[in-house]
Amino acid sequence: MESLLAYPSAKVSISNPSFSSRRAILSGNLHFGPRDLSNSIRMSSGFSPLRCTNSPDNKEISSVASAIYEYQTDELINAEEVREWESGKSINDIAAKQGITIRRSCRPAPPAGGGMIPRNILEQIIWDKEVEVTQFKQRMPLKEVEHLIGDASPTRDFIAALKDSYLRTGLPALIAEVKKASPSRGILRENFDPVEIARTYEQNGAACLSILTDEKYFQGSFENLDKVRKAGIKCPLLCKEFIIDLWQIYYARAKGADAVLLIAGVLPDIDIKYMLKTCRELGLTALIEVHNERELDRVLKIKGVQLIGINNRNLENFVVEISNTQKLLGNRIQVIQEKDIIVVGESGLFTPDDVKFVHDSGVKAVLVGESLIKQEDPGLAIRGLFGKDISK
Numbered sequence: 001m002e003s004l005l006a007y008p009s010a011k012v013s014i015s016n017p018s019f020s021s022r023r024a025i026l027s028g029n030l031h032f033g034p035r036d037l038s039n040s041i042r043m044s045s046g047f048s049p050l051r052c053t054n055s056p057d058n059k060e061i062s063s064v065a066s067a068i069y070e071y072q073t074d075e076l077i078n079a080e081e082v083r084e085w086e087s088g089k090s091i092n093d094i095a096a097k098q099g100i101t102i103r104r105s106c107r108p109a110p111p112a113g114g115g116m117i118p119r120n121i122l123e124q125i126i127w128d129k130e131v132e133v134t135q136f137k138q139r140m141p142l143k144e145v146e147h148l149i150g151d152a153s154p155t156r157d158f159i160a161a162l163k164d165s166y167l168r169t170g171l172p173a174l175i176a177e178v179k180k181a182s183p184s185r186g187i188l189r190e191n192f193d194p195v196e197i198a199r200t201y202e203q204n205g206a207a208c209l210s211i212l213t214d215e216k217y218f219q220g221s222f223e224n225l226d227k228v229r230k231a232g233i234k235c236p237l238l239c240k241e242f243i244i245d246l247w248q249i250y251y252a253r254a255k256g257a258d259a260v261l262l263i264a265g266v267l268p269d270i271d272i273k274y275m276l277k278t279c280r281e282l283g284l285t286a287l288i289e290v291h292n293e294r295e296l297d298r299v300l301k302i303k304g305v306q307l308i309g310i311n312n313r314n315l316e317n318f319v320v321e322i323s324n325t326q327k328l329l330g331n332r333i334q335v336i337q338e339k340d341i342i343v344v345g346e347s348g349l350f351t352p353d354d355v356k357f358v359h360d361s362g363v364k365a366v367l368v369g370e371s372l373i374k375q376e377d378p379g380l381a382i383r384g385l386f387g388k389d390i391s392k
């Protein structure tokens, strides 16, 4: 269930799974991560039952579908990270090799001393998230979440909404953020009614909405996401969460998300690949967020990426520079266009000139929080941001 590299202590050997055990896994309905794949390989040799819902001989699986499935799964099983992990490398060493500085599975320092001190706010958030997700999973195991998904409405097409808006207005499509507070800015809005804000954003031309669900640092909640979804708002919804575990993706889907955020500065490539696969299975769009060239180059190499966010805010020190979008897109714009990837400019956008600047740099969508939510009328603020009414 959890991401491959999240729990290195549970390492298992998958070097040479037999053909038949591979077939058993590949033809199953996988709802777990590569490490669980490897567990299953061992399980199939008698340790415990396989967690596959389809039998190896399921005739309903088309040969084309299973060939694609086999290819994708082989790619995950044979990933370099998996081999490194097997040979004893720690999750943090593997991530560091990809330029990821956020360390995982660290024991925070107790008041009495010992343990580790987070290096920055993002690392602090991730360590807290690891504890929070473990508790969430204990309270609501995946089976229950899957039950909720069974009752959920179909997802809406996040990317189509962005493209339609861009074609209609000729301006970057707006993903308007419903956020009460943030670590860098504190409380952004005292009088905070997520449904009312979401509605006014929609009426004033937002293509999609981003709903903060993190409670501790952003005063958001999954309840807000659920409420907005159930209030009849039609804009597709991004679950703005610090995702480190597949469970959160399932939960986001159950609570009404149409898209989820994956942060490349936190997740190694193999996690992103596996999470993308899970998103596809659940009908969700993944917005993959990058902050620097190295992260962007990593993400551009991953197959199936459709939406990339360039965050102008450095999440480690809070410095916001909208020129970051231009710097990163630079000579990569052609590759991005060839791959039909939509780029979202994120953070620090306040004026029509800011929007024009990132548009000229190559983005087709913008993600905006503070400059809208702080205004008395966040809907009217959209007109101020674009310099015109974008609702028609």
Ligand SMILES: O=C(O)c1ccccc1NCC(=O)[C@H](O)[C@H](O)COP(=O)(O)O
Pocket: 121, 122, 177, 179, 182, 183, 184, 185, 311, 313, 315, 318, 346, 347, 348, 349, 367, 368, 369, 370, 371
């Ligand atoms: O905004 C923060 O303080 C922050 C701190 C740590 C991790 C993430 C953080 N923000 C997330 C975002 O980047 C923004 O919510 C989003 O891009 C909108 O930015 P803005 O328009 O500047 O509110």
